[in-house]
Amino acid sequence: MNGHSSRPSLELKILLTSRPDPDISTQLKRFPCFDLRAHEEDLEIFVNKMVSDLPRQFDRLQDKAAELLLAGAGRSFLWVSIIMKEIKRIRFPSVAELQETIRSSPTDLNTLYSGIFDKIMGSSVIEQKLVAYDRQPLTFKELETAVSIQANSKSQASTQDYMVNLTSELLTSALGIILESIDGVIHLIHQSAKDYMLQKNMFANCSFCNDIGPQLFISKACMSYLGFDDIKLDLNKPNQEISVWELQFRLLGYAARNWHAHIRNEGEAQFVPELFHQILGQSSSLEMWCEVTRIVAPPFHSLKFATNANIE
Numbered sequence: 001m002n003g004h005s006s007r008p009s010l011e012l013k014i015l016l017t018s019r020p021d022p023d024i025s026t027q028l029k030r031f032p033c034f035d036l037r038a039h040e041e042d043l044e045i046f047v048n049k050m051v052s053d054l055p056r057q058f059d060r061l062q063d064k065a066a067e068l069l070l071a072g073a074g075r076s077f078l079w080v081s082i083i084m085k086e087i088k089r090i091r092f093p094s095v096a097e098l099q100e101t102i103r104s105s106p107t108d109l110n111t112l113y114s115g116i117f118d119k120i121m122g123s124s125v126i127e128q129k130l131v132a133y134d135r136q137p138l139t140f141k142e143l144e145t146a147v148s149i150q151a152n153s154k155s156q157a158s159t160q161d162y163m164v165n166l167t168s169e170l171l172t173s174a175l176g177i178i179l180e181s182i183d184g185v186i187h188l189i190h191q192s193a194k195d196y197m198l199q200k201n202m203f204a205n206c207s208f209c210n211d212i213g214p215q216l217f218i219s220k221a222c223m224s225y226l227g228f229d230d231i232k233l234d235l236n237k238p239n240q241e242i243s244v245w246e247l248q249f250r251l252l253g254y255a256a257r258n259w260h261a262h263i264r265n266e267g268e269a270q271f272v273p274e275l276f277h278q279i280l281g282q283s284s285s286l287e288m289w290c291e292v293t294r295i296v297a298p299p300f301h302s303l304k305f306a307t308n309a310n311i312e
Contacts, residue, residue, distance in 0.1 A: 019192060038077055044070060046077055050084050058093050068102040078190055079107060082116075085177045085189075113196045116178055125208050126164060127174055132203045132214045134194075137185045138254060140166045145251040149221040151210055155229040156249065212271055219262035222255035223275035226289060245292070256292035 017036070018024050025033075038046075047069045051062045058065065065087065073080050083105050090097050106112045120131055129147040138146065144166050148159040168181045180189055188194050196202075203214040210217065225231070231249050246253045263269050 043073055043077065043080070047073070047080055050080060054084075054088065058087075061093055061095065061098060064095055065098055065102075068098055072102055072105070072107060076107075076109070078109065078192070079105075079112070082112060082177065082189065089176070109192060110196065113193060117196070117200070117202055120175070120178070121202075121206075125206070128203055128206050129208060130166075130171075130175060131178060131188075131197075132206075133218060134179065134186065134188050136254075136258070137187045139185055139250075140168075140171075140181075141250040142254055143186055145225075146218075146221065146254075149225060149251075153224060153228070155231075156225075157230055213268075215262045215264060216268050216271060219259055219268075220272055220275060222251070222259035222262070223272060225249075225251050225255045226259065227275070252292060256289050 016028065044066075047066050051058070051065045051069070054062065054065070069080055069083065072083075083102060086101050086105065087093075087098065090101060106115070120127060126147055130143060133143060133146050144164060145156075145159070147164065148162040150159065150162060153159050171179060171181055171186065178189055178193060179186055181187075201213075203209060206214070208217065212220070231252065263272075
């Protein structure tokens with residue numbers, strides 16, 4: 001109690017949760033900490049449910065699969081989820097194949113991701129692009145359009161020869177270990193996969209990046225798309241429906257809302273000065289960007305742009 005007041009003092013309690021991270025752990029080590037892991041009985045329920053959903057060719061192997069998974073899981077739901085994806089890819093399942101798949105899979109998450117991304121780095125350019133583009137979840141049509149954009153693309157028509165038809169089955173077959181489709185939207189399997197990509201600067205040396213890095217490559221592709229010759233806003237029709245544009249030009253919404261989010265600093269911005277001019281200096285591209293994002297109405301001012309669009 002405060003001697004000069006009848007009001008009681010207040011005690012503030014804060015609960016912070018996070019995935020294991022050395023920097024966070026170092027800063028918070030003077031406070032009480034608890035390592036939250038799955039209880040064995042919870043993990044067992046999860047594993048049994050997962051193996052019960054395996055295809056019919058695994059029916060006689062369900063008990064063995066559950067036994068092997070529980071022995072190697074290290075009390076991690078994520079590890080089980082990833083290894084189950086590997087198990088589903090076994091074409092001719094047997095006890096020996098199950099044992100090899102599970103026992104050869106590292107229980108350390110970073111080591112597991114290392115093996116997964118090594119395979120992707122040795123795969124086709126289209127598979128590398130599909131993973132690199134997932135800064136945020138994209139629909140199949142958005143991702144189809146995104147990966148079709150080339151360094152020299154000037155129009156939507158010029159990308160048609162590079163367009164692929166993405167389906168859930170094709171995605172699962174090629175990249176189901178790291179990407180998944182939920183209600184028609186493609187996601188990385190877990191935030192930790194994205195963290196690993198950023199930490200290791202994945203795809204930085206890939207040929208499709210043209211020596212500018214994956215984030216800047218995506219930004220450049222988005223900026224180019226907004227300036228495509230055949231994607232133009234008719235300034236004589238001020239009340240055009242944005243939803244109609246986005247159905248016709250599948251990447252328009254993502255490009256307009258995220259072209260600047262992939263540029264991390266002023267140094268990177270210097271690699272794309274002509275594209276900045278294209279968006280900010282050409283009336284049709286500028287008008288379209290503002291209309292799609294609802295950022296600002298005329299008269300235009302760069303400071304107001306930056307503030308409303310949250311551009312540093």
